[in-house]
Amino acid sequence: MNTPAATDSAASAAALPLFYKQPSPLIADRDAELTMAGTGDYRFASITNSLPLVASELPLACKFYPILFSEGAAPQMVALLGLRSGENLFVDAAGRWSEGSYIPAYVRRYPFIFLENDERTEYTLCIDLAAPGVGTGIGNRLFENGEPTEFTRAALDFCREYQAHFRFTAEFTAALHEANLLVDNRADVTLADGERLSLSGFQVIDEARFNALPDETFLQWRQRGWLHLVYCHFISIGNWGALVDRSVPKAV
Incomplete structure (x- = not known):
């Protein structure tokens, strides 16, 4: 399973967040003529078999995708x-x-993103200058009279909200790791046409270990709003069959 190469932290040329090729801070004087046209084209997202999720998305995402966890601390x-x-x-x-x-949301946010400075003391709204639709032609202007347009302010609000959910999600996944609930998993699939596929490098929540959590921990997780996230993960595992069905080319 290929997972995003970097989180939303200070980006370097060697480790840019998934999809982003040329993220640049938005500066009113320099970017006065910059525009963005909505293309409705998601081909930029066709290059990966997994995308980051934040906790607030799980009730919807669990209806369509298996929700998994990457390996590591x-x-x-x-x-x-x-x-x-x-x-x-x-x-x-x-x-x-x-x-x-x-x-x-990771897809809907693109080409905007918050990136931290080297000291991790502040975030800056950036845009991927290499993204389709970004230029100085037709589309939504990003600045007018030296001020962010309503379009840019909406992007700023979306990124700010995403970042808050990102931090909350990181706390949740850290708690899963610390409680030793995540276990390595592997999926071996045989498609209807006989092709065999093997997927590894991901983790799932061990249901038995979760059910054995001490009552005190269970109560703390309920108070933090984490319990329904675990159940969304369990529900999402039922989407494996639908994903397998999508993997078989449809007859024309």
């Missing part, structure tokens, strides 16, 4: 989009997201 919660590396089964050749399926 700082596990990341992700939606699984395909069974092969670099494959997103929810984006077609024309760049359309599968109709009726939930589109993760």
